[in-house]
Amino acid sequence: MDPSEKAQLLELLESNRVTNATRRVLLERLNQKFERQFFSVSHLELLRTVALRLVPHDPLELDLVGPIDGRLAHGDSKGWRYADLALEPNPYKSLLEALPKDFLQLEGEVQDSILEGVQKEFPRAFEDLLAELVEIYYSHPLVQVRIGYYGFADAQGWTL
Amino acid sequence: MTPRTQTLRFDAVVVGTGAGGAPLLSRLARAGLKVLALEAGPVHPLSEMATDERTQEKLFWKDERISSGQDPIGFGRNNSGIGVGGSTLHYTAYVPRVQPDDLKLRTEFGVGQDWPLEYSDLEPYYDELEHFLGISGPEHYPWGPPRNQSYRHAALPLNAAAKAMQRGCAALGIRTSSAPNAALSAPQEQEGYGVRHACTNRGFCQAGCSVGAKASVDVTFLPLAVKGGAEIRPNSFVTRFLLEGNRITGVEYLRDGLLEQVFTDTLFLCAGAIETPRLLLMQNLANSSGQVGRNFMAHVGTQVWGRFEEETQPFMGIPGSLISEDTHRLEGMVGGYLLQSIGAMPVTYASQYARGTGTWGKKLLEHMSGYTKVAGINVLGEGLPYDGNFLELSPELDARGLPKPIIHYSNGDNEKKMAAHAEKLMRDIWTAAGAHDLWTFPRGAHTLGTARMGQDSRSSVINRDCKSWDLENLYICDNSIFPSSLSVNPALTQMALSLRTADVFLKG
Ligand SMILES: Cc1cc2nc3c(=O)[nH]c(=O)nc-3n(C[C@H](O)[C@H](O)[C@H](O)COP(=O)(O)OP(=O)(O)OC[C@H]3O[C@@H](n4cnc5c(N)ncnc54)[C@H](O)[C@@H]3O)c2cc1C
Numbered sequence: 001m002d003p004s005e006k007a008q009l010l011e012l013l014e015s016n017r018v019t020n021a022t023r024r025v026l027l028e029r030l031n032q033k034f035e036r037q038f039f040s041v042s043h044l045e046l047l048r049t050v051a052l053r054l055v056p057h058d059p060l061e062l063d064l065v066g067p068i069d070g071r072l073a074h075g076d077s078k079g080w081r082y083a084d085l086a087l088e089p090n091p092y093k094s095l096l097e098a099l100p101k102d103f104l105q106l107e108g109e110v111q112d113s114i115l116e117g118v119q120k121e122f123p124r125a126f127e128d129l130l131a132e133l134v135e136i137y138y139s140h141p142l143v144q145v146r147i148g149y150y151g152f153a154d155a156q157g158w159t160l
Numbered sequence: 161m162t163p164r165t166q167t168l169r170f171d172a173v174v175v176g177t178g179a180g181g182a183p184l185l186s187r188l189a190r191a192g193l194k195v196l197a198l199e200a201g202p203v204h205p206l207s208e209m210a211t212d213e214r215t216q217e218k219l220f221w222k223d224e225r226i227s228s229g230q231d232p233i234g235f236g237r238n239n240s241g242i243g244v245g246g247s248t249l250h251y252t253a254y255v256p257r258v259q260p261d262d263l264k265l266r267t268e269f270g271v272g273q274d275w276p277l278e279y280s281d282l283e284p285y286y287d288e289l290e291h292f293l294g295i296s297g298p299e300h301y302p303w304g305p306p307r308n309q310s311y312r313h314a315a316l317p318l319n320a321a322a323k324a325m326q327r328g329c330a331a332l333g334i335r336t337s338s339a340p341n342a343a344l345s346a347p348q349e350q351e352g353y354g355v356r357h358a359c360t361n362r363g364f365c366q367a368g369c370s371v372g373a374k375a376s377v378d379v380t381f382l383p384l385a386v387k388g389g390a391e392i393r394p395n396s397f398v399t400r401f402l403l404e405g406n407r408i409t410g411v412e413y414l415r416d417g418l419l420e421q422v423f424t425d426t427l428f429l430c431a432g433a434i435e436t437p438r439l440l441l442m443q444n445l446a447n448s449s450g451q452v453g454r455n456f457m458a459h460v461g462t463q464v465w466g467r468f469e470e471e472t473q474p475f476m477g478i479p480g481s482l483i484s485e486d487t488h489r490l491e492g493m494v495g496g497y498l499l500q501s502i503g504a505m506p507v508t509y510a511s512q513y514a515r516g517t518g519t520w521g522k523k524l525l526e527h528m529s530g531y532t533k534v535a536g537i538n539v540l541g542e543g544l545p546y547d548g549n550f551l552e553l554s555p556e557l558d559a560r561g562l563p564k565p566i567i568h569y570s571n572g573d574n575e576k577k578m579a580a581h582a583e584k585l586m587r588d589i590w591t592a593a594g595a596h597d598l599w600t601f602p603r604g605a606h607t608l609g610t611a612r613m614g615q616d617s618r619s620s621v622i623n624r625d626c627k628s629w630d631l632e633n634l635y636i637c638d639n640s641i642f643p644s645s646l647s648v649n650p651a652l653t654q655m656a657l658s659l660r661t662a663d664v665f666l667k668g
């Protein structure tokens with residue numbers, strides 16, 4: 001990560017262009033660390049690798065899997081589930097267990113082609129996992145400013 | 161658990177504080193009745209509305225619903241709210257009136273249902289609401305019957321998607337208009353609340369308005385109700401009704417983990433089109449017709465997105481700004497749809513793109529790198545009632561030990577034809593406006609019709625005044641009562657029905 005990028009973001013977040021409520025949550029997210037609570041060590045490692053392929057990112061900069069682990073530890077739902085997915089404490093279990101034993105050791109491109117197969121075989125669970133990762137990723141303020149989004153700095157409103 | 165009983169007795173208890181519950185609550189309170197509203201969720205103060213989609217998920221109903229059928233409906237962020245204000249906290253605030261023929265679908269087409277009401281029953285309430293809520297809109301709205309008055313405030317400025325849609329539609333000969341939107345283009349004094357600010361174009365309506373510009377009921381009807389003496393009890397999740405013969409005598413609810421009871425002369429059930437039938441089915445109440453949970457409908461809600469050469473900043477400006485009702489009736493279809501421009505918050509947009517197209521990896525990131533140049537349009541079209549689309553209780557229990565709802569939904573031929581027609585038209589509009597990389601997000605929007613009103617007690621749950629056919633003192637008023645989906649957004653009509661229900665009740 002470019003340190004000046006983060007410094008610029010912090011400057012914006014500290015300014016009067018961001019409301020208190022918004023500043024509080026974004027600063028917290030920027031520095032958030034997660035402890036493993038739910039997944040087994042091996043599932044967590046697998047999931048991290050899958051996450052890197054589905055939404056390429058720098059794992060030192062942001063943890064996409066931590067929030068999923070936390071959500072499942074609390075048993076929180078997103079509000080609905082496809083009827084053809086059984087009720088599971090870990091909704092991604094079948095998907096993870098369908099990956100070959102040596103998945104972690106494979107080249108990225110090979111992993112991708114395996115994941116394409118998994119997407120076809122488990123379309124619903126794959127879609128849910130992808131959407132969850134994507135939502136976590138694009139909620140991160142650094143990622144947001146990189147795609148040109150600075151909508152959180154709206155305390156003064158916008159003139160069209 | 162033994163419930164804590166309150167000896168206090170209310171003239172009326174209202175369950176749910178959204179578009180159906182809040183207006184009637186204020187009316188009953190103003191008439192001097194002793195009224196209590198029980199709301200499952202918390203208060204969401206404006207000062208805690210962050211401009212952050214993840215945080216604002218607190219506005220969405222997150223208890224698990226099970227989505228079944230050929231076209232399972234996504235709930236959570238797509239569908240319904242929790243907290244004082246209900247789904248109005250995150251509605252887009254498009255507030256067109258219904259057109260009179262929408263209320264008579266069966267008469268016109270021989271399918272669907274007629275409403276047991278006329279446009280003239282709703283019109284005075286539309287007039288009242290447009291003034292009270294402070295709706296911004298065009299001087300002359302091109303569709304529907306002549307109006308008694310113009311909108312209270314001037315139309316809101318168009319965002320980039322709206323301007324592009326205007327261009328595309330003009331090229332194809334489709335009329336457009338600034339939309340009626342329940343967000344203020346000028347400040348307004350709101351009785352019981354104070355001054356509501358004008359919209360600051362923050363584009364976050366679907367994640368909660370932090371400035372009070374949007375007429376959600378927490379800044380309009382609920383403060384008025386409280387001023388009139390109503391009590392609103394948040395974090396109170398209703399679980400059961402108490403009965404004596406064919407009267408409801410009280411309500412049992414969980415507040416902060418404890419079971420409580422209150423007693424009431426009349427009950428107004430306004431918990432939305434999923435929780436209302438769920439509560440009724442748990443005790444098989446008000447169901448001599450067998451219609452509770454049946455006729456679940458959703459609007460055809462297809463979205464088409466495109467990428468433009470120029471920046472669109474889709475998070476800026478009121479998302480609900482341009483409308484066309486030129487497609488209100490279509491050759492070979494039952495009913496029609498309206499076209500609306502939409503905004504895009506980044507997380508919702510990215511999530512929909514991933515779900516809708518299945519794209520991941522580098523391709524996904526590439527697409528999202530163009531986020532600030534995208535713009536979207538969607539339709540809102542008639543969804544018919546079908547036997548196979550219904551809500552039932554699952555044997556699976558939630559954390560409170562209550563059965564989860566299963567919602568079966570499949571599009572019928574009419575919805576499929578309409579979605580295809582709409583997709584083609586929106587693609588043509590976007591192409592004419594200069595967009596490329598078009599993609600479609602198929603969607604069913606809004607939850608409607610699971611305790612419908614009707615003319616007779618064998619085929620409906622309530623009468624035209626929202627009163628149960630079976631229970632003497634039960635009224636239902638929320639999106640569950642819609643006999644047909646209407647080809648307009650439901651909230652304004654819902655609020656009109658709510659005011660009308662209170663007035664009819666008060667007249668005795
Ligand atoms: C993203 C989005 C955008 C929308 N945009 C528009 C728009 O632009 N225009 C428009 O007209 N409509 C729009 N709508 C739809 C509109 O919000 C609804 O039609 C309307 O709010 C429905 O009113 P209701 O009273 O049926 O339910 P709600 O407003 O959802 O109110 C129901 C209330 O009941 C409470 N409740 C439920 N169960 C219980 C229980 N057991 N105990 C206690 N309380 C309970 C809930 O917490 C909730 O507060 C939109 C909806 C969404 C999701």
Ligand code: SF4
Pocket residue numbers: 343344358359360361362363364365366368369370371372373374477478479
């Ligand atoms: S666009 Fe306007 S009405 Fe919508 S959330 Fe922002 S300030 Fe409120």
